[in-house]
Amino acid sequence: MIFKELGLNARLVSRLDALGLTQPTPIQEQAIPQALQGRDILGIAQTGTGKTAAFCIPLIVDLSKRQDRPAPRSARGLVLAPTRELAGQIVQTLQGLTTDLRITLVVGGKSINTQSERLARGTDILVATPGRLIDLMDRRAIGLGQTRFLVLDEADQMLDIGFIHALRRIASMLGTDRQTMMFSATMPKAMADLSRQYLDKPIRVEVSPPGKVADKVTHSVHFVAKDQKQDLLIELLGGHRDERALVFSRTKHGAERLMKHLDRAGFAATSIHGNKSQGQRDRAIAAFKAGSVRVLVATDVAARGIDIPGVGHVYNYDLPNVPENYVHRIGRTARAGQSGRAIAFCAAEEVTELKAIEKVLGTRVEIAGGRPWDAMTCATKSQKNRCTHRRSTERSDRMAA
Structure with a gap:
């Protein structure tokens, strides 16, 4: 299978080709079509399986089709990641796939005042670590009432390093009329509980079972x-x-x-x-x-x-x-x-x-x-x-x- 067969537009396929991405990985092949239909996704996949593109592509496709623009201090899509480095790489992937959407990164270790200023005019996709997002919410620099897409990447690591209370608070600020995608490398009981809170009748996609070391x-x-x-x-x-x-x-x-x-x-x-x-x-x-x-x-x-x-x-x-x-x-x-x-x-x-x-x-x-x-x-x-x-x-x- 090639990306074009997933129903992606020619412009996006061209950008994927330019990045050397012609064939979807198993997680992409299974998750992207379901996500494009508006289904919630629970993806179980190890690092290195291509899951970042598995949620970036549906986000870009859907938001690019919509005529509405982000309101001031709002985000149409939200991606949460446990570390600054991972959040930064997600932004790089998004920027490599589209120039039409406004993408904003907010993480700790950077000026919160500068980040507040960037959010003032709103953003299409906000990529954030939970702690910094809570700080910005407390300052009323960002509201999530208009956010229609939520992605939790490496959700098990967010639980492991103590972000569960931050995640619950963030979720309470989101409307119920949203599409949610959650990706995790493992599926402990706490993850299963979290998925029931966040996801509505999700499609479960699982590749590279937990504990499997890469072949090479x-x-x-x-x-x-x-x-x-x-x-x-x-x-x-x-x-x-x-x-x-x-x-x-x-x-x-x-x-x-x-x-x-x-x-x-x-x-x-x-x-x-x-x-x-x-x-x-x-x-x-x-x-x-x-x-x-x-x-x-x-x-x-x-x-x-x-x-x-x-x-x-x-x-x-x-x-x-x-x-x-x-x-x-x-x-x-x-x-x-x-x-x-x-x-x-x-x-x-x-x-x-x-x-x-x-x-x-x-x-x-x-x-x-x-x-x-x-x-x-x-x-x-x-x-x-x-x-x-x-x-x-x-x-x-x-x-x-």
Whole structure:
């Protein structure tokens, strides 16, 4: 099938061709025709499956056909995303597909006064992170009474990082006469509850079931003591200095310390995390894309928010507390038909996390080095207390990322 067969107009098909998009992915092929008929959509799809275009295309088609223009301080369509980076990429996709619609981005880390001014004349499509949107609503800079299209992208991540109350408040400001599309990589109970609140008799579209690693990613684990991780990372990075590598740290402070250590070791490295301003994050990603920086150290703020072809290696320096994030992290490599490698480090304290990941995957992760730890983490009472404190601290850290 080609995009033209989905009933898209010639101008949009031409723009898709210019972007190198001629054949819809499975999620696009299933979701776009249903969305064009006005149906609510519940899409279950992993990162990298093309779901951004699956909701951008129907939005553009419908809004382009309507004669009405946005009223001041209103938005005809609203797209919510969990991170600034993902929101920015959605805007880039929309802008690549249309020049006829007014598209506005509002995220934290940017001047709220400037964003208020941009919203004063209204917008066709508003792409926002929930927290900043709430701030603008409180200032009466934007109203959602005329919003007829709502998209929740990476809805499970929004729940995971604590946006549930913000989502409920935003939903209460929307009219019931709307079309809603919700996309998620996983379907926990909280997601099912959320879908019942937001969606009306939705069409469920599911591709790449949760826990499935992309076909062209080879992934493995090194069992290594926590205090030896840095040396192992430097050794492995030294084997492919000319390739881009994305390194995931669990915490903001850990990411910054690791980046500085790599810089001292002679690697062109930078970092993104919740303590960085939006300008710093944008510059770091731009340098990584351009190749002037070869190593990007990040928290899970980048697990679903970066689409950079040519990332040859992903390192899970720290294993994620949320096992599904392992799949999202390693999905940053092997994009656009390329192959990639993902290497995880597992210290004794992380055995529980590794077992949870393997349960989600339904298989064991191949061992690349070291011996599996014989004892479970936190065996003694004092160790348990330290682990409980560590996880509580890291949860708070992740919420702010």
